[in-house]
Amino acid sequence: MSDSPPAVEAEEHNSSGTPRHFGLVFAALMAAMLLSSLDQTIVSTALPTIVGELHGVNHMAWVTTAYILAATIAMPVYGRLGDLIGHKSLFLGGIGVFLVGSVVAGVAQDMTWLIIGRAVQGLGGGGLMITSQAIIADLVPPRQRARYMAPIGAVFGLSAVAGPLLGGWFTDSIGWRWSFWINLPVGVLALAVGAFALRLPRRAAEVAFDYLGFALMASAVTCTVLVTTWGGTEYSWSDPLIIGMAVGGLLAWVVFFFSQSRATEPIIPLWLFRSRIFNIATLIGLLVVGIGMFAILGYLPTYLQMVYGLSATESGLLLIPMVVGMMATSLPSGRLMSSTGRYKIFPIVGTVLVCLAALLMSTLDTETSLVLVGVYVFLLGAGLGGTMQPLVLAVQNDFPGSDVGTATSANNFFREIGSTLGTAAVGSLFTHRLIDQLGDRLSADAARTVGDTHSLTPALVHSLPDKIQDAVILAYQHALTPVFGYLVPVFALGLVLAFLLPEKKLADDKDPGPDTTSAAQPGETGPDNTEVAAPTGH
Numbered sequence: 001m002s003d004s005p006p007a008v009e010a011e012e013h014n015s016s017g018t019p020r021h022f023g024l025v026f027a028a029l030m031a032a033m034l035l036s037s038l039d040q041t042i043v044s045t046a047l048p049t050i051v052g053e054l055h056g057v058n059h060m061a062w063v064t065t066a067y068i069l070a071a072t073i074a075m076p077v078y079g080r081l082g083d084l085i086g087h088k089s090l091f092l093g094g095i096g097v098f099l100v101g102s103v104v105a106g107v108a109q110d111m112t113w114l115i116i117g118r119a120v121q122g123l124g125g126g127g128l129m130i131t132s133q134a135i136i137a138d139l140v141p142p143r144q145r146a147r148y149m150a151p152i153g154a155v156f157g158l159s160a161v162a163g164p165l166l167g168g169w170f171t172d173s174i175g176w177r178w179s180f181w182i183n184l185p186v187g188v189l190a191l192a193v194g195a196f197a198l199r200l201p202r203r204a205a206e207v208a209f210d211y212l213g214f215a216l217m218a219s220a221v222t223c224t225v226l227v228t229t230w231g232g233t234e235y236s237w238s239d240p241l242i243i244g245m246a247v248g249g250l251l252a253w254v255v256f257f258f259s260q261s262r263a264t265e266p267i268i269p270l271w272l273f274r275s276r277i278f279n280i281a282t283l284i285g286l287l288v289v290g291i292g293m294f295a296i297l298g299y300l301p302t303y304l305q306m307v308y309g310l311s312a313t314e315s316g317l318l319l320i321p322m323v324v325g326m327m328a329t330s331l332p333s334g335r336l337m338s339s340t341g342r343y344k345i346f347p348i349v350g351t352v353l354v355c356l357a358a359l360l361m362s363t364l365d366t367e368t369s370l371v372l373v374g375v376y377v378f379l380l381g382a383g384l385g386g387t388m389q390p391l392v393l394a395v396q397n398d399f400p401g402s403d404v405g406t407a408t409s410a411n412n413f414f415r416e417i418g419s420t421l422g423t424a425a426v427g428s429l430f431t432h433r434l435i436d437q438l439g440d441r442l443s444a445d446a447a448r449t450v451g452d453t454h455s456l457t458p459a460l461v462h463s464l465p466d467k468i469q470d471a472v473i474l475a476y477q478h479a480l481t482p483v484f485g486y487l488v489p490v491f492a493l494g495l496v497l498a499f500l501l502p503e504k505k506l507a508d509d510k511d512p513g514p515d516t517t518s519a520a521q522p523g524e525t526g527p528d529n530t531e532v533a534a535p536t537g538h
Contacts, residue, residue, distance in 0.1 A: 022139060026148060028193035029132040031186050032095060033155050036125035039067060039183070041163030043118075046176040053176075054111045062115045069225045070122025071129070072416045073218045076267045078127035079409020081209075082134050083402055084265060088198050091131040095191045098124030099184060106180035117180070130412060133392060134405035135198070142397040143341050143506040147334040149389040154326045156388065160297050161319040168313055210263040216256035217267060223249025224417065228424030232431060268410050277398040278407060280501045281391040282414050284347055288494040289388050290418025292354050292487060295426040296361070296380060297322075299480060304373070306476040307366060309462045321374045325381025326388075333386050337393065337506060344503040346390040351498050353383030355491040362485030366477055397506050429483050437475035446471065 043050065043063055050063065082090045098121055105117030136148055170178040223245045231242045260266040272278050297319065304315040333346045357380035364373065392411060399407045442450060446468045461472050 024193055024197050025139070026136070028190040028197075029135060030151065030155060031190045032091070032128040032194075033132045033152060034159060035098065035183050035186055035190075036071070036128040037156050037159035038163045038166070039121055039125055040064075040071075041160055042167040042179045043176075046167040046171040046179055049171050050114070050176050051111070054108070054114060062111075063118055065225065065229050066115045066119040067122040067125065068416075068420065069222060070119045071126030072122075072225065072413065072420070073221050074123050074126030075130050075413045075416065076217065076406075076409045077214060078130045079134065079405040079407075079413075080265065080267050080269075082131055082405035082409075087131045087134045087138060087405055088194065090127055091135060091198075092191060092194050094124045094127030094131060095187050095194070096124070098128060099187045099191075100124070102180045102183040102187070106177045130405065130409040133396075133408050133412075137396050137404040137408070138401065141507055142393060144338055145393060145396070145506075147338045149334060149393050151331070151334075152389060154323065154330050154385065156293075158323050160293075161316060161323055164301075165313060165316045168316070208264040210259075210265055210267050213256060213259050213263050213267045216252050216259055220249055220252035220256050221417070223252060225420055228420050231424065232428040237428075268413070269406060272407060272410055275395075275398050277502050277504060278395050278411070280497050281347075281394050282411050284351070284387070284494050284497045284501065285391050285411060285415040286418030287490050287497070288347075288351050288354055289384060289391075290415040291422030291425075291490055292358070292494075293380075293384055294419035295422040295487065296358070296484065299426060299430055299483075300361075300377070303364075303476065303480050306461055307473050308370065318370065318374060319377060321378035322381030322384075325378040325383075326385035329382045329385035330389060333390060337390065341506040342503060343390045343394050343397075343506065344498075344501055346386045347498040347501060348495065350383045350386030350390075351491060351495040353379050353386065355383075355488055355495060357383060358484050358487045358491055362481050362483075362488070364477070364481045364484075366473060393506070394501065394504070398504055426483055426487075429486065430480050433483070434475060434479035437479045438472065441471040441475050442468070 078090050078094065101117050101120030101122070101124055103117075104120055105114055108114035108117055133149070133152065136145060136152075140148060166182075167176070167179050170176055170182075227242055227245045227249060231237050235242050257268075257270070260268055260270050301315040301319070304310045304318055310318070329346075329350065337343050337346070357376050360376045360379070364376075392408060395407050395411045396404050438447075438450075449468055450464065450472065461469060464472065
């Protein structure tokens with residue numbers, strides 16, 4: 001690998017230290033990340049209409065699962081390959097794959113092709129999440145990078161709210177297929193900007209891809225996602241299929257990590273785990289962001305619709321304070337990290353706020369005003385905004401530039417696994433508690449009036465006789481709000497880890513070199529082709 005010649009570097013950078021056209025490139029990266037994260041949620045409100053038109057209600061879950069599964073599998077592959085062959089080509093390739101998947105999903109005439117399209121979208125979308133962050137690391141040194149990483153964190157929160165609202169609006173107006181067509185103009189624009197304005201150093205032309213590792217990782221992730229998605233919903237936890245997949249997934253994870261110690265170019269190199277910063281920051285992200293954000297956001301809209309009688313759009317709008325909270329903390333924290341070079345305080349404060357938000361949400365009852373709910377959601381967003389990107393930045397700062405994509409993708413990969421596990425765990429707890437609560441609160445006659453409790457909708461609940469309606473609403477309230485309290489110890493563990501997170505001052509140059517990194521592999525060569533020492537830990 002070789003860096004660009006000094007003359008080229010000087011020509012491509014302006015007086016502020018960022019590359020020429022960086023604003024344009026950054027906008028393209030943000031657009032690509034928004035598309036990728038938006039498509040995790042945009043079909044949620046459109047699903048009832050989609051499966052009705054395509055006659056596939058029995059395959060409904062796969063529309064979302066196919067995307068998440070493919071994106072999760074793709075993340076570490078893009079990260080590792082990007083470090084080896086360069087991030088630009090993978091970024092452009094990821095956009096291309098994502099657009100192909102969007103076209104396939106947009107023209108789908110049956111559920112099979114829709115699911116195929118969603119899987120192809122995920123293969124591209126997982127790469128966009130990783131390569132966008134890695135490209136920023138290629139272009140901007142860690143200390144200045146903080147101010148650019150902050151808006152990226154807000155993109156995830158924005159997509160969590162905007163996705164369902166946009167999908168619902170398309171479905172009610174110009175048609176659900178526009179949930180996929182909208183990707184084309186934005187994606188083509190990002191592709192054009194990336195192709196013509198993005199300049200990155202060239203890297204190796206050929207690599208030894210770890211096919212065995214990829215197959216094992218894909219098997220492990222597939223089993224994990226399907227067990228957590230189907231367990232307790234499509235199948236009981238004691239079903240032989242679920243038990244078999246759980247055992248198979250565990251075995252695949254063990255063999256996968258064993259294989260990584262022997263692969264020439266491993267997908268998730270084991271030397272990543274020699275860095276205390278990587279280990280602790282990844283665990284915090286898994287617990288606080290992965291479990292916390294997605295578990296709460298996955299079920300709070302249901303609570304708002306069932307207990308308060310809000311429409312799907314109204315419940316989505318009540319999540320806007322979360323985005324406002326994220327922006328209120330992520331942007332100032334980015335500026336402060338750039339000016340001070342310090343990051344540790346932000347995950348600590350952010351995790352405290354997430355703990356407080358979960359604790360307050362556990363006190364919700366049928367008399368709690370929607371204004372107060374909005375305040376709690378704002379606190380959640382403020383905590384996440386102060387946590388998400390500082391953790392990614394800490395990981396990137398602990399590795400040389402040649403390994404930033406690998407470290408970033410592994411960090412995001414485990415956070416995505418955490419979100420899958422967290423959402424499934426909260427869903428399982430909620431479902432079991434709801435069944436128990438309905439059984440305790442409804443008499444036999446009332447239960448017959450309600451009908452199949454698995455088919456309850458907000459409209460049906462609020463059309464029931466007042467006495468029965470109150471009982472069902474109380475069942476939902478008592479089923480879900482204590483689960484938020486159960487998350488507090490998880491976040492408290494994240495807070496302990498935040499205090500243990502080592503702080504390594506953010507570097508002023510893009511590649512701190514072998515004397516400042518603790519995560520390089522013994523005997524490896526850095527970007528300047530000098531051998532680096534073994535990791536020393538922190």
